[in-house]
Amino acid sequence: MRESSPMSNSPSPNGPTLLLRYTDGGVTPTQLREYISDAGFFQPLRQTLGLYVHIPFCRTRCRFCSFYIEPHRVQQVRAFLQAAIQEIEYYAHHIGLRDVPVETVYVGGGTPTTLHPQELNGLLQAIRTAFMVRPWAELCVEGHPASLTLEMISALVKAGWNRLSLGVQSFDVRELRMLGGRPSTRVTQQALRLAKAVGFHNINVDLMYGLPGQTLETWRASLEDLLAFAPTHCSCYALTVEEGSIFFEESTRGRMVEPDPALQNAMEAMASSALQHAGYEQYEISNFSQPGYACRHNQRYWRDEPYLGLGPSAQSCLGSLRFGNVGNLSAYCSILRNERLPIDELDFRSSEQVARETVVFGLRLLQGVPDKKVSPLLQAQTEWKRALQSLKDEGLLVHERGRLRLTALGRRYADTVAVALL
Numbered sequence: 001m002r003e004s005s006p007m008s009n010s011p012s013p014n015g016p017t018l019l020l021r022y023t024d025g026g027v028t029p030t031q032l033r034e035y036i037s038d039a040g041f042f043q044p045l046r047q048t049l050g051l052y053v054h055i056p057f058c059r060t061r062c063r064f065c066s067f068y069i070e071p072h073r074v075q076q077v078r079a080f081l082q083a084a085i086q087e088i089e090y091y092a093h094h095i096g097l098r099d100v101p102v103e104t105v106y107v108g109g110g111t112p113t114t115l116h117p118q119e120l121n122g123l124l125q126a127i128r129t130a131f132m133v134r135p136w137a138e139l140c141v142e143g144h145p146a147s148l149t150l151e152m153i154s155a156l157v158k159a160g161w162n163r164l165s166l167g168v169q170s171f172d173v174r175e176l177r178m179l180g181g182r183p184s185t186r187v188t189q190q191a192l193r194l195a196k197a198v199g200f201h202n203i204n205v206d207l208m209y210g211l212p213g214q215t216l217e218t219w220r221a222s223l224e225d226l227l228a229f230a231p232t233h234c235s236c237y238a239l240t241v242e243e244g245s246i247f248f249e250e251s252t253r254g255r256m257v258e259p260d261p262a263l264q265n266a267m268e269a270m271a272s273s274a275l276q277h278a279g280y281e282q283y284e285i286s287n288f289s290q291p292g293y294a295c296r297h298n299q300r301y302w303r304d305e306p307y308l309g310l311g312p313s314a315q316s317c318l319g320s321l322r323f324g325n326v327g328n329l330s331a332y333c334s335i336l337r338n339e340r341l342p343i344d345e346l347d348f349r350s351s352e353q354v355a356r357e358t359v360v361f362g363l364r365l366l367q368g369v370p371d372k373k374v375s376p377l378l379q380a381q382t383e384w385k386r387a388l389q390s391l392k393d394e395g396l397l398v399h400e401r402g403r404l405r406l407t408a409l410g411r412r413y414a415d416t417v418a419v420a421l422l
């Protein structure tokens with residue numbers, strides 16, 4: 001192992017943030033257990049956990065995507081699954097998380113359904129064997145409409161997955177072609193029908209707006225197609241051109257027209273009104289659900305509740321400790337083969353950072369953040385108090401009925417608010 005910072009002294013969780021960065025080699029389970037303990041994770045008696053597993057494989061790269069992915073190859077899949085099961089067992093048995101109740105399991109990617117259903121179910125079985133997964137846990141798997149065959153859906157339902165999340169992005173043929181890596185509208189509609197008929201009651205559909213060439217009419221048509229299926233949950237995201245995506249390359253070469261912010265705002269307003277009119281609640285900036293179907297896993301991130309990420313590039317946060325896995329499949333597998341955890345970044349958040357992040361993440365939820373989370377910062381941080389006041393004066397934040405919330409304008413500028421308050 002080659003370290004750029006020594007790991008021999010445990011940093012204090014209440015001191016300044018220490019960033020420990022590994023160039024390779026990972027961390028021993030004993031070292032990590034000590035850090036998690038120092039971060040105060042094992043102290044509260046009622047601690048719970050959300051598990052995220054990153055499946056890094058896709059058949060092709062969508063043009064807007066900047067995630068870490070690998071092309072699907074049988075050998076690599078085999079090596080990944082072996083390593084992931086080893087990682088699960090390390091956390092349960094060596095780190096001591098096996099008795100912490102798991103409330104949510106979210107398998108995302110990448111495209112989890114590039115794996116065979118038996119492989120996905122084997123992963124779920126390994127998690128259930130190693131951890132204390134609650135009987136009522138949300139068990140969500142992301143799927144690509146093109147890989148959702150009858151065999152796949154039936155096997156997933158039978159194994160107990162109770163939520164399916166589909167990256168549909170658009171129901172418009174031309175937009176799907178432009179996004180790349182997407183199936184036809186017909187295939188998507190068939191997959192949605194099949195998933196419902198075979199037994200997935202709780203389904204999320206992701207849609208994207210602000211796409212090149214998209215108009216208010218095509219966006220309205222996509223929303224209508226979505227509502228015709230009445231999924232329990234819908235995420236509507238504005239296209240952002242991220243570094244590392246094909247769109248980014250095209251945009252830097254002047255071959256792509258950047259999304260028009262005014263049109264994006266109009267599309268956002270249209271989605272919000274259409275979905276709310278159809279009975280969906282907007283509970284987060286980009287997320288809508290039928291009553292009782294808000295995504296329990298994602299809410300953990302916004303409530304700053306503990307989560308453990310498994311798989312290449314997955315991120316974790318346990319108490320004040322935050323750490324991330326190496327974003328490279330072969331390094332991930334080889335570090336685990338060497339009986340270490342494939343972590344390449346780790347830092348302790350100071351108590352002030354935890355308090356600020358709890359407020360900033362919580363503001364993404366429409367219900368906002370309760371006073372008891374805001375007051376300690378107001379009392380101790382004069383500069384923070386000033387920043388908060390100026391955001392209120394600009395009409396981005398409002399304090400009412402014991403909670404701090406983003407206004408409708410603030411939701412549009414949520415990133416600006418986050419930067420000011422972090």
Ligand code: SF4
Nearest residue numbers: 058061062065109110
């Ligand atoms: S399917 Fe998802 S992860 Fe894979 S390339 Fe497309 S957007 Fe990226």
